[in-house]
Amino acid sequence: MQNEILIKNVKQIANIRQSGKYLTALLHLLYTKAKAGISLIELEFVAEHYIKTNKLKWAFKWYQWFPANLCLSVNDCVVHGIPDGYVLKNGDLLKIDCWITYNGWITDSAITIVIWWEAANPLGYELAKATKKSLDESIKHIWPGKAIFEYSHSVYQIMTNAWFSVLGKLTWHGVGNKVHEAPHIYNTPNPEMKKIFFQPGMVLAFEPITAISSTDFVNRAGNDWNLYCKGKDLWAQREYTILITETWYEILSWITEDLF
Numbered sequence: 001m002q003n004e005i006l007i008k009n010v011k012q013i014a015n016i017r018q019s020g021k022y023l024t025a026l027l028h029l030l031y032t033k034a035k036a037g038i039s040l041i042e043l044e045f046v047a048e049h050y051i052k053t054n055k056l057k058w059a060f061k062w063y064q065w066f067p068a069n070l071c072l073s074v075n076d077c078v079v080h081g082i083p084d085g086y087v088l089k090n091g092d093l094l095k096i097d098c099w100i101t102y103n104g105w106i107t108d109s110a111i112t113i114v115i116w117w118e119a120a121n122p123l124g125y126e127l128a129k130a131t132k133k134s135l136d137e138s139i140k141h142i143w144p145g146k147a148i149f150e151y152s153h154s155v156y157q158i159m160t161n162a163w164f165s166v167l168g169k170l171t172w173h174g175v176g177n178k179v180h181e182a183p184h185i186y187n188t189p190n191p192e193m194k195k196i197f198f199q200p201g202m203v204l205a206f207e208p209i210t211a212i213s214s215t216d217f218v219n220r221a222g223n224d225w226n227l228y229c230k231g232k233d234l235w236a237q238r239e240y241t242i243l244i245t246e247t248w249y250e251i252l253s254w255i256t257e258d259l260f
Contacts, residue, residue: 005183006182007201012105016106017250020100020107020241020253021253023107026051030096035115036090036092036115037088047070059100059106059179060098068083070097070098073094079095079170079227082226089115090120091116093128093235094115095236097109097237105177107176108241108253109239109253112236124234127210127236130164131208133158134159135238142249144200144244145199147196148193148197149194151185152186153189155187155188164211164212164213167187167209168215171207200244203242203252206241208237214229214231214235215230239254241253
């Protein structure tokens with residue numbers, strides 16, 4: 001796994017950094033548009049228009065035949081929700097996962113939001129809040145030469161201490177040249193993560209994937225993509241693209257406003 005990790009050079013990092021700026025702006029735009037009454041496919045059209053207007057390219061659309069730019073997953077849908085005619089309503093827990101390609105280089109980020117405000121779905125709000133905290137606190141463990149295990153252990157500990165679950169089979173990953181690159185990293189304290197170390201020039205999409213109580217998922221949508229919590233409970237996701245630097249880290253794409 002270590003030998004497959006792509007270390008980016010200065011020119012490549014510059015392109016990825018610019019890609020991240022575009023992606024962060026798109027996340028903000030989608031956040032402002034995600035209100036009760038809008039359909040998932042309408043949010044997809046917003047992303048499509050943004051990509052074309054800024055002369056960018058999609059990264060996930062048609063990746064392994066996925067038919068859209070965005071993964072839009074609602075409530076108990078875990079990941080890879082295909083945008084459709086579902087109309088958002090107050091209290092829905094929406095996960096927006098998106099990618100941008102700039103000059104051939106890709107960034108990947110995701111947010112989880114409660115439609116309307118926290119009172120519409122207090123439990124979903126607390127799950128989303130804890131998931132964001134698990135990422136924000138755990139990236140403090142990023143240091144060149146440090147085992148990735150300590151980051152993964154931190155995510156798991158923060159979520160379980162908050163009485164929530166982590167979906168252990170789903171991983172985060174390298175990104176930049178491709179949508180998914182090595183290493184593929186668990187959000188649980190898997191012993192394999194003790195063998196992988198942060199290195200300067202790595203670009204990684206850090207992505208806690210959590211649930212109220214489920215630890216596994218099922219496919220019940222009739223397609224190869226939409227995955228659902230096995231216990232039919234809510235799930236959440238938060239994702240930043242991060243560059244490992246010589247001394248620490250740099251966040252390249254995220255939603256910068258503090259939603260919580």
